Amino acid sequence: MHASNSSSKEQKFQVQKLLLQRTVCDSVSDKDFEDRFRELSALGDDHIISVIEDESSGKIIATGSIFIEKKFLRNCGKVGHIEDVVVDSNARGLKLGKKIIAFLTEHAHLMGCYKVILDCSLENKAFYEKCGFKQKEIQMVKYFI
Amino acid sequence: MHASNSSSKEQKFQVQKLLLQRTVCDSVSDKDFEDRFRELSALGDDHIISVIEDESSGKIIATGSIFIEKKFLRNCGKVGHIEDVVVDSNARGLKLGKKIIAFLTEHAHLMGCYKVILDCSLENKAFYEKCGFKQKEIQMVKYFI
Numbered sequence: 001m002h003a004s005n006s007s008s009k010e011q012k013f014q015v016q017k018l019l020l021q022r023t024v025c026d027s028v029s030d031k032d033f034e035d036r037f038r039e040l041s042a043l044g045d046d047h048i049i050s051v052i053e054d055e056s057s058g059k060i061i062a063t064g065s066i067f068i069e070k071k072f073l074r075n076c077g078k079v080g081h082i083e084d085v086v087v088d089s090n091a092r093g094l095k096l097g098k099k100i101i102a103f104l105t106e107h108a109h110l111m112g113c114y115k116v117i118l119d120c121s122l123e124n125k126a127f128y129e130k131c132g133f134k135q136k137e138i139q140m141v142k143y144f145i
Numbered sequence: 146m147h148a149s150n151s152s153s154k155e156q157k158f159q160v161q162k163l164l165l166q167r168t169v170c171d172s173v174s175d176k177d178f179e180d181r182f183r184e185l186s187a188l189g190d191d192h193i194i195s196v197i198e199d200e201s202s203g204k205i206i207a208t209g210s211i212f213i214e215k216k217f218l219r220n221c222g223k224v225g226h227i228e229d230v231v232v233d234s235n236a237r238g239l240k241l242g243k244k245i246i247a248f249l250t251e252h253a254h255l256m257g258c259y260k261v262i263l264d265c266s267l268e269n270k271a272f273y274e275k276c277g278f279k280q281k282e283i284q285m286v287k288y289f290i
Binding site: 019032039040067069070072074075081084108109116118119120128129131132134136137140141142143144145 | 160161164171173177178180181184185192212214215216217218219220221226228229250253254258259260261262263264265266267270273274276277278279280281282283284285286287288289290
């Protein structure tokens, strides 16, 4: 389970297909994809995308990302932000979501974060509680488009 | 109102004092502060800290930060994350919080974000609604220390 350094068209297609199960994920051009891939790669361990691949089919069946925010408060502390967790609808019940969260949480810990946070719907609260998270605040949003 | 490029000891002291009104903000060494300042400066417009200074006293009386997350989904979209908004307790009622949020929201817009988000306590919900935000999700957290 890792953020691959390869950005093949097949992988791009698979990650897009998986994200589409959760939110809007338009088809992007190869150039846009590669530019964004390079931008994120340049951030090194401060922004990683983890994937779980079904080795028999070569299919990506779960993904989740984390980026590390650097603050002044909490003794120049760091906070891990978990984003875009998706498990393929055909691979539910295998605890892959829990594995993704455990991996990303451990990454935040290893990076020296004092906490790791994520926003989720109320219906996913119980799942994240099983992963050791507690509800703290509410998320407010403003859309531009 | 801007992220200053200067990191004088006086400014450092003032920002720390202000953040202390909201959360844990230990005293950090000059070296740690300058290292973190350089790390954040290197991110350019992808991570800014805005401040409002009372020009008569030279005191920083409000602050708030934003960083830009880059995604693959939403056509390689970007999301603005607002963090650490604080108004000096002696400067409440001057709508400085609203000014900080308006500035950070406009920054997210100018950076091409499709949305801007923030986490807050339930008691601050009404304030952010006045700033044009709507509640969407809940925030889950896991502390390491």
